Amino acid sequence: MPTATWYTQLVKPFWSPPAWLFGPVWSVLYILIAASYGTVFYKAFTKQIPWIVALPFALNLIFNFAFTPIQFGLKNNVLASIDIILVLGTLIWGLVAIWPHMRWVVYANLPYLLWGSFATVLQLTITYLNK
Secondary structure, eight states: OOHHHHHHHSOOOOOOOOOHHHHHHHHHHHHHHHHHHHHHHHHTTTTOHHHHHHEEEHHHHHHHHHHHHHISSSSSSSHHHHHHHHHHHHHHHHHHHTTTTHHHHHHHHHHHHHHHHHHHHHHHHHHTTOO
C-alpha cells in the first residue's frame, strides 16, 4: 500500500490539521532549527559551551530525522510515537540546558516546542485510534 494511501486511511482526530500544512510548518521550523542548533554546535566546537549542553540538540536531530522513515517508511505508529516522545523530550532537555548560555536559542525554538508538543499529542492520538 503506498504511503499516501496508508496515511489517509488512518483514523485521525477531528482536530488533525490538513496534510498540506505539515510541509510549510516544517520548512519554517527547519530554518529556525538550522540557525539555532548550528550556533549551539559552533559554540560547542569552539569550547564556548560544554559538549554536554549540545548533546540533547544532536539527539533531537537524530530522533527528528528518524520520525518520517519510521512513520511513513515502516508505517509503524507505535515506534513513531516512541520516537516523537524522544523528539519532544530531547528538545525540552536541550532548551533547559542552553538557557544559562544562550537564551535566544530557547526563544527561537518556542515555535518548534509548540508544534512538537502538538505533533506528539497528535501522533499519540493517531496511535491510540488505530490500535
